[in-house]
Amino acid sequence: MTTSSAQDRAELLHKLGLDAQNKGPIGRVITTGNIEQAKEREDGTMQIRLRIHPDEIAWDPAVIVMPHGGDLEIEIFNDDLNTHCALFPSNGDRKFIWLVNHSRGRARLNLDGPGYYWFSSPTGNDEGRGLTGAIVVLGDVPPEARLDRPEQPRP
Amino acid sequence: MTVEYVDAGEAIDQGDLSGKHGTAPPVVENVTYERILDARSEPQNWLTYYGAYNGQRFSPLDQINTENVKGIGPAWIFQSGTSGMIAGASTYAFEASPLVVDGVMFVSGWDGWVWALDAKTGTEIWRYKHATPFDISLCCGNVNRGVAVAKGKVFSVTPNAHVIALDATTGKKIWDKTYGDVRAGESATVAPLIVKNMVVVGSSGGEFGVRGHLDAFDLDSGEHVWRCYMVPKPGEPGSETWPADGQAWARGGANCWLTGTFDPETNLLYIGTGNPAPDFDGEVREGDNLYTDSIVAVDADSGQIRWHYQCTPHDVWDYDSIAECILFESGGRKLLGHFDKNGYFFVVDRTNGELVQITPFVDRIDWGNITRDGKVTPARYPDKEGEPVHFYPGPAGAKEWTHAAYSPETELFYVPIQDVGATATRRRREFKESIPYWGAGVQVDIEDMTGYVSAFDANGEEKWRWRNNLPMCASVLATAGGLVFAGTPSGEFNALDARTGELLWQFQCGSGHHSSPTTYSVDGRQYVVVPVGWGGWAEGFLPGMLGAGHGSALIAFALPEESPTR
Numbered sequence: 001m002t003t004s005s006a007q008d009r010a011e012l013l014h015k016l017g018l019d020a021q022n023k024g025p026i027g028r029v030i031t032t033g034n035i036e037q038a039k040e041r042e043d044g045t046m047q048i049r050l051r052i053h054p055d056e057i058a059w060d061p062a063v064i065v066m067p068h069g070g071d072l073e074i075e076i077f078n079d080d081l082n083t084h085c086a087l088f089p090s091n092g093d094r095k096f097i098w099l100v101n102h103s104r105g106r107a108r109l110n111l112d113g114p115g116y117y118w119f120s121s122p123t124g125n126d127e128g129r130g131l132t133g134a135i136v137v138l139g140d141v142p143p144e145a146r147l148d149r150p151e152q153p154r155p
Numbered sequence: 156m157t158v159e160y161v162d163a164g165e166a167i168d169q170g171d172l173s174g175k176h177g178t179a180p181p182v183v184e185n186v187t188y189e190r191i192l193d194a195r196s197e198p199q200n201w202l203t204y205y206g207a208y209n210g211q212r213f214s215p216l217d218q219i220n221t222e223n224v225k226g227i228g229p230a231w232i233f234q235s236g237t238s239g240m241i242a243g244a245s246t247y248a249f250e251a252s253p254l255v256v257d258g259v260m261f262v263s264g265w266d267g268w269v270w271a272l273d274a275k276t277g278t279e280i281w282r283y284k285h286a287t288p289f290d291i292s293l294c295c296g297n298v299n300r301g302v303a304v305a306k307g308k309v310f311s312v313t314p315n316a317h318v319i320a321l322d323a324t325t326g327k328k329i330w331d332k333t334y335g336d337v338r339a340g341e342s343a344t345v346a347p348l349i350v351k352n353m354v355v356v357g358s359s360g361g362e363f364g365v366r367g368h369l370d371a372f373d374l375d376s377g378e379h380v381w382r383c384y385m386v387p388k389p390g391e392p393g394s395e396t397w398p399a400d401g402q403a404w405a406r407g408g409a410n411c412w413l414t415g416t417f418d419p420e421t422n423l424l425y426i427g428t429g430n431p432a433p434d435f436d437g438e439v440r441e442g443d444n445l446y447t448d449s450i451v452a453v454d455a456d457s458g459q460i461r462w463h464y465q466c467t468p469h470d471v472w473d474y475d476s477i478a479e480c481i482l483f484e485s486g487g488r489k490l491l492g493h494f495d496k497n498g499y500f501f502v503v504d505r506t507n508g509e510l511v512q513i514t515p516f517v518d519r520i521d522w523g524n525i526t527r528d529g530k531v532t533p534a535r536y537p538d539k540e541g542e543p544v545h546f547y548p549g550p551a552g553a554k555e556w557t558h559a560a561y562s563p564e565t566e567l568f569y570v571p572i573q574d575v576g577a578t579a580t581r582r583r584r585e586f587k588e589s590i591p592y593w594g595a596g597v598q599v600d601i602e603d604m605t606g607y608v609s610a611f612d613a614n615g616e617e618k619w620r621w622r623n624n625l626p627m628c629a630s631v632l633a634t635a636g637g638l639v640f641a642g643t644p645s646g647e648f649n650a651l652d653a654r655t656g657e658l659l660w661q662f663q664c665g666s667g668h669h670s671s672p673t674t675y676s677v678d679g680r681q682y683v684v685v686p687v688g689w690g691g692w693a694e695g696f697l698p699g700m701l702g703a704g705h706g707s708a709l710i711a712f713a714l715p716e717e718s719p720t721r
Contacts, residue, residue: 077160087239088166089286092328094239095166105163115288115315115337118240132240137288145316145333147366148384149405152339152588 021057021129028130033062038072047073050133052080052099057126059119059133068139069113076105084126089117089135113137175279179271182257183323184307188351191305192419199676201255204301204346205558206673209482210416210425212560213633214674218681220636223714224650224660230682230713231277233270237707241266242289242314243297249688249707252301252346252630252671258678261323262686262709263299263346267313271326274684275677277711281326285313292340292589294362295692300414300556301346301671303354306374310354312343318356318372330377334358334370340589341365346414350424350455353380357411361429361475364406364592367447369415369426371458381458385409385428385446392460393445403440406586408432409447413477413556418489421506423452423461425480425491433586434473434550435537435579436594443468448476450493450501452508462508466495471536472522472579473550473597480505481561481568485613492613494559494570496552499525500615514615517553517574522546537581537595549577549599551696558630558671560639565653567610567618569639573626573696575604601699608641610656619656621649628696629668632683640683642668644700648685648712666706684711 010019017023019032038046046067051060057080066072078084078099088095090109097105099121111117114137121131140146170176186202194202198215205212219227241247247265254261260274267285272278287297291314303310308329309321316335321328334356335341340363348355353371361367371380386407387393397404410429417424431440431447448467451460467474474496481492482505491505498520502511510529523533535546551573559570577599586592606626610618621641629642638659639651644667650660667689674683688707693700 076163078163086166087169091284091286091331093168093170093282093284094286096169096172097163097166099163100161102158102160103163104160105165107166109286111286112315112317112331112333113288115290117286118289120239122238127239134289140338141316141333141336144379146336147339147341147368147405148388149366150402152364152402152405153586154338154588155590 021055027128028056028058030130030132031062031134033058034060035063035065036061037065037067040067045071045073049075049077051077052084052131054080058130062133063136064133065136065138066111066113069111069137072109072111074107074109076107078103084121084131085123086119087122088119111135111137114139114141170282173279177280179259179280179324181307181324182259183304183309186256186305188305188349191349200257201253201673201675203303204252204348204414205416205479208417210479211481211483211563212558212630213562215635216674216676216681217634217636218676219634219638219683219714221638221652221659224636224638227660227712227714230711233272233277233279233709235264235268235707240289241297242287242291243293246293246296246690247705248296248298248669248690249686250298250300250670250691251686253673253684253686253709254302254304255673255675256304261302261304261309263302263311264707265297265299269302269309269311269321269326274675274682283321283326283328285317285319287314288337291315291337291342292360292363293342294591295695296690298344298691300344303347303349305349308374310347312345312347312356314342316341316343316358318347318354320377332372332377332379335360338589339363339365345412348414348417349374350417355415355424357426359410359412361408361410361412361432362434362591362593363589364432364586365408365410366405367408367410367429369411369453369458383453383458383460385411385451387445396443396445398441406432406592407440407444407447413479416480416482417455418482418505422455423505424455425482425505426451426453427477427480427493429475429477430473431470433592433594435471435597436581436583437469437471444470448474450476450480450491450503464501464503464508464510466499466501467497468531472546474552477556478554479558481559483561483613490613492561492568494554496548496554497522498548498553500611502613512615516570516609516611517548517572519547519574519576537579540581540583543578543580545576545578547576548573549575550597551599551692555628555696557628557669560631560633562633562653564635567612567653569631569633570609570611571627571629571631571641572607572609573628574606575626575697576600599695599698604699608639608651608656621651621656621658625700626697630671632672632674634674640672642672642685644668644689644697644703662712664710665708667700667703680713680716682711682713684709
């Protein structure tokens with residue numbers, strides 16, 4: 001059974017129980033959730049809201065997309081009836097926050113990219129159950145860091 | 156009824172929850188170019204990657220010596236481990252060469268880690284973690300070979316090809332420059348080298364069809380000073396060694412992924428360059444392919460190439476010449492010794508690149524031969540599409556990047572040797588940026604392999620050999636205590652008699668060695684420190700140990716504090 005479109009994929013994930021807790025596998029297959037682009041403020045800082053919904057043990061969005069490298073501010077809501085936490089990638093050191101039931105917190109990250117990074121809730125096996133998400137940084141390296149050669153073909 | 160959220164506050168540095176954080180004494184403030192020039196006059200310290208600009212990896216410390224080495228044991232162990240998902244989680248390795256300045260150790264790990272430790276206790280003082288993209292191109296594992304220190308700063312490269320300067324007292328970032336293109340398949344693994352007021356770094360990515368380069372940045376500001384490409388553009392000197400048509404040169408490789416050495420009298424940096432790309436398909440890049448697989452002398456002020464010696468012209472075996480260029484004097488000449496992946500020991504005059512002698516240093520070489528006067532004749536190589544060809548040494552070479560040492564006391568070179576072959580089958584493919592560009596399927600032998608540490612004089616005469624049942628894949632260290640330290644892939648850390656090769660001491664470290672041990676002293680006590688953490692490009696240099704356990708420990712050895720022999 002294969003999928004041929006985004007709609008098919010969502011339907012098949014749901015049908016096989018891959019997008020929820022304790023249906024197909026025990027947990028939820030990571031990054032099967034929503035994708036959202038961070039909004040950019042005038043000063044170039046990017047921002048986004050991140051939630052953990054009750055009994056989903058998953059991030060919403062599961063994939064955060066930054067249009068370019070730089071600073072990202074995240075407002076985090078734990079709407080779950082259990083305690084979780086978050087460990088985010090950031091230049092300098094990773095950022096950690098403890099999230100008791102029904103709590104709200106903040107994180108400020110710096111990511112240079114391009115590329116993608118993982119974040120998670122490193123308690124128990126939240127990471128395996130579904131609380132592992134990705135932050136994608138789009139864009140290119142600065143022009144001065146590019147090779148002095150003609151444009152090359154890409155995949 | 157609406158229930159107010161509990162305020163969880165703002166996320167904090169994970170290091171604040173380590174129980175170990177602080178500020179290092181300002182020991183690096185007065186580390187200057189002049190001090191590094193005379194680094195071996197400070198035997199208590201290990202100020203630069205090789206211990207000195209000459210690349211000898213020799214320490215004048217002799218408290219631990221042939222008489223008492225059997226009494227050394229672990230003084231402390233530092234471990235980091237990993238949390239979360241990291242790039243190359245199955246291939247990370249602890250490859251660094253720890254630096255020590257007046258009781259403070261600076262060492263890098265995999266995945267963008269840098270630590271400052273108390274060199275006497277192993278206690279973490281500060282940490283820096285560069286966020287590393289999960290999806291960067293890493294040919295040979297998530298690794299880093301060390302840091303540099305000067306003028307109050309610690310310098311490191313990151314897997315995504317940045318060079319960063321950290322405050323040596325706090326670990327906070329001072330400046331950060333991107334010098335490679337991760338979308339082109341570039342990365343960085345090299346330990347930076349301080350030269351004058353510059354930090355010199357090279358690029359990795361030779362398996363992705365990039366154009367290798369060496370860069371210099373101003374220590375204070377991070378401003379870019381010069382870039383030296385190791386593959387010439389059309390019309391530049393050396394371009395005649397590439398096809399006139401097409402863009403083979405633009406994807407030609409020659410990365411400088413290992414730290415160079417430096418002679419202040421010639422004002423030359425001695426850099427080994429990497430393989431051409433594609434590694435095994437030479438037909439798409441006819442010619443000698445300069446300056447791949449070469450010893451290249453680069454003027455430290457201008458970044459211009461002054462001379463070169465190519466060890467493997469038109470390489471089709473992946474025989475990078477990145478290995479260290481050890482500077483020494485013999486017969487009144489200023490010489491350079493280089494143990495190449497192709498299995499030959501080259502000695503050249505470092506003032507002009509003139510060949511002095513060539514000798515094979517591994518038992519099995521059948522890819523071709525090089526005569527005493529430097530004539531290269533290939534014999535076995537992947538030539539026909541789809542036809543497997545077996546050759547010795549394999550693509551990791553008779554000695555990979557892990558370093559030899561030279562003792563000015565014994566006037567011997569000590570060399571970790573890998574005697575293992577491989578089969579390559581040419582498989583042509585189109586070039587696409589960021590996709591591996593090997594031009595072959597390659598399988599390294601998992602049987603009929605061996606290793607040894609050999610001692611050679613400057614004439615290439617082997618004086619002794621210590622044999623191991625597995626290839627030797629870690630740097631060796633020579634000391635004035637008459638010792639050579641050498642780690643094995645199976646975890647043993649050995650002390651050998653520098654004059655005879657006799658095994659005098661051994662300790663099982665729990666994971667294989669693929670790093671560069673160093674030595675230093677604090678309050679009059681000598682330590683030998685070794686990063687231990689098997690991994691990296693094991694499928695290339697020792698696939699027979701691909702299933703061995705990973706580790707991530709830094710272990711310091713010393714004599715007992717109350718030893719009557721001290």
